[in-house]
Amino acid sequence: MTVRIPEQPWLTASSTRAVMAALEAFGGPGCARFVGGCVRNALIGQPVADIDIATTLTPEQTDGAIRAAGLKSVPTGIAHGTVTAVAERRPFEITTLRRDVSTDGRNATVAFTDDWAEDAARRDFRLNALYADADGQVFDPTGEGIADALAGRIVFVGDPETRIREDFLRILRFFRFHAWYGRGAPDAAALAACRALADGMTRLSAERVSSELMKLLSAPDPRAAVAAMDAAGVLSRVLPEGRLSSLFDAAVEQGADPVARLMVLLPPDEAVIRQAAARLRLSNAVRDRLAFAVQALPGVGLGMGDREARAALYRHNAQAVSDAIRWRWAEAPDQADEARHLLKLADGWTRPSLPVGGRDLARLGVAPGPETGRLLKAFEAGWIAEDFPVAGHAERLAALVSARRG
CATH class of the missing domain: 3.30.460.10 (Beta Polymerase, domain 2)
Incomplete structure (x- = not known):
């Protein structure tokens, strides 16, 4: 036909x-x-x-x-x-x-x-x-x-082990294609070959592995493929620092992007994340995004109010706080409404600039030096705590200088 x-x-x-x-x-x-x-x-x-x-x-x-x-x-x-x-x-x-x-x-x-x-x-x-x-x-x-x-069947041409021995990247390609085009259970012969030859991936360059991994995580719903990778012992070869948990399922259900999906496969430990990023040769942008999200995580909770959220956004950045919110949402899927509200706030908020500087302190008689930095830091802390007021800066700064002198 x-x-x-x-x-x-x-x-x-x-x-x-x-x-x-x-x-x-x-x-x-x-x-x-x-x-x-x-x-x-x-x-x-x-x-x-x-x-x-x-x-x-x-x-x-x-x-x-x-x-x-x-x-x-x-x-x-x-x-x-x-x-x-x-x-x-x-x-x-x-x-x-x-x-x-x-x-x-x-x-x-x-x-x-x-x-x-x-x-x-x-x-x-x-x-x-x-x-x-x-x-x-x-x-x-x-x-x-x-x-x-x-x-929706992903089946190797000929003998699966032969195809994999020709290029061990085909192990990851098998799971990537299953994520994008597969339906139902993965092909048993292919899965067995991937499991048996998983150690061969150590011969691959980090760039090839990370590129294939990110393509896999970009699939509309990679959960079944990643679960199969984990069961076959392949995920632990690619991400020895990582672990598959319900957080990954939740992140996919949220519609998180590939980097946010990778984030919840890794532990919330900046040193470990930077180690994984270096080993996989991830781009500086991806490495920093993962690290900054972990830095923001301790100060982010789904129960925080708008004022607290704006303070977190000021101290970190919108992407880091948004990623941290998604992490907390993955931990507590029943708080979707709170998470969506905070994500909307993060998306629409513009970080203000500190409204005073060294010249303002000089006009108040403060000589340039360490005291200038300490005063500006104290002013900033109060300004954040008061939710970034747009007026009265001169008076607040003068009162701070007066109190220090007193």
């Missing part, structure tokens, strides 16, 4: 047609097919972000064909067979069909081929080993990819 992907804007776009026409002008009809995620997502009605193309042309032929058509060609990975074509400012990653010559669990040495079945055999999951021609006709070399995509 012939299967075609439903009509897609990207499939009929002039930029897409220009790239496919350029390749076929050189290699003839059928020399290029869409592959992987764009075909899979089109089949199951999910958005398509990247358009990848597989071709029987060599990288050099691909580059020449793209340039001959007047399009931009970027040699992004010639050694591995990849050229990026740019048409109407949209990139298309074009890769020559490949077969593995050797692998070491991280990198593969490949040879080019013109055999679509050989190319499919080296891919990770059957639902990713799908191809479609320029008219949308789908080709399924494994014979099970279409059925897997429609049923």
Whole structure:
């Protein structure tokens, strides 16, 4: 039975047609097919972000064909067979069909081929080993990819252990794809292979692991996948500092973003969080967000009033306090109304600037020096306690100076 992907804007776009026409002008009809995620997502009605193309042309032929058509060609990975074509400012990653010559669990040495079945055999999951021609006709070399995509099954191509030994990152990819596209229980053979080979992930770079982890945590509902990771002993390899608890379930139900989900997998200990961030090579922005949330946590409770909330927001920052509120909400799901009120306050509050400074103290006869800092700190403490009044600053400062002198 012939299967075609439903009509897609990207499939009929002039930029897409220009790239496919350029390749076929050189290699003839059928020399290029869409592959992987764009075909899979089109089949199951999910958005398509990247358009990848597989071709029987060599990288050099691909580059020449793209340039001959007047399009931009970027040699992004010639050694591995990849050229990026740019048409109407949209990139298309074009890769020559490949077969593995050797692998070491991280990198593969490949040879080019013109055999679509050989190319499919080296891919990770059957639902990713799908191809479609320029008219949308789908080709399924494994014979099970279409059925897997429609049923929400994440099944390795061939033997799961063999696929994992080729690249141990496929363990995390299995759970990530299950989080995004899987339905029901994970494939038993795949799960067993992930459990048996989990130690192999120590050979992976921290950047690859953290990137895959954050993609997994970005899924609409990754709870089942993360629970399966934990049961298979994979989560403890990725996050030895972490633990899975009801807090994670609650954070997902709140609609928390990936960083907030990661936060509740880690203990509320700044030193441990910074250690985990360094080991995973997380970005400075993510590291600081996690650390600042933990710093704010002791001063945040869902029972605090608006005045206390504004004081916390002033001392920390809106993101840190919001993250701390979400943490407390995860601890007490029945206080959702209080949490939502505080989150709304945090989102709408603008941190005021301290309304006095050293010049104001100089006008009151206070010479620059340590006493200036002590007076300003005392003024700030009172200003916060009074909920940031907008008037009477000169009088309060003068009274403070007078009291100190007295």
